[in-house]
Amino acid sequence: MNIKTLLFAFAALFATATSNATTAVDDPLILLPTIPNNGGNPRSPVAVPVFYQDGYTLTASSYTVGSTVELLDEDDNVFFSTYIYIEGDIQLPTTLAGTYTIEVTRGGMTFIGEIEL
Numbered sequence: 654m655n656i657k658t659l660l661f662a663f664a665a666l667f668a669t670a671t672s673n674a675t676t677a678v679d680d681p682l683i684l685l686p687t688i689p690n691n692g693g694n695p696r697s698p699v700a701v702p703v704f705y706q707d708g709y710t711l712t713a714s715s716y717t718v719g720s721t722v723e724l725l726d727e728d729d730n731v732f733f734s735t736y737i738y739i740e741g742d743i744q745l746p747t748t749l750a751g752t753y754t755i756e757v758t759r760g761g762m763t764f765i766g767e768i769e770l
Contacts, residue, residue, distance in 0.1 A: 681705055684757055684764035702757045702764055704743075709770065711743040720759040724749065724768065745770065 682704045703714040711722075717737050724733040724745070732749060749770045757764045 682711075682755065682766050682768060684755070684766040687763045687765060699762055702759065704755075704757075706768065709745040709747050709749075711745065713737055713740060713743060715740045717757065717759070720757050723756045723758075724753040725756060726751075726753060729754075 684701055684704075686699055686701065700716045702717040702720055704717070705712040713722075718740055720737050722733075722735050722737060722743065723731050725731055732753065733745060735743060737743070752767055752769050755766050755768045
């Protein structure tokens with residue numbers, strides 16, 4: 654099984670499992686990895702970045718240090734972008750409302766999920 658097939662199956666499994674779930678403060682945002690930017694296969698397991706959302710505050714785990722976080726609308730316009738230098742909270746603009754795509758890029762990997770504000 655190649656990596657594209659595996660990632661597609663993984664994404665379909667999580668989409669089905671989380672389609673009826675409600676997000677609580679203790680539940681992390683689910684971010685799925687995309688194909689590595691360098692086109693190669695990763696040689697070791699990838700640590701998926703973890704975020705916890707409380708309103709307009711995202712609490713980032715240590716796995717997110719050195720990552721770029723972007724919020725995009727349905728037309729892929731970037732509404733928010735930041736680079737994470739240290740572990741801690743990220744304050745999102747309170748002017749944003751609705752569902753956005755969250756992209757977290759670290760090294761050669763990009764992780765994608767959805768966030769509701």
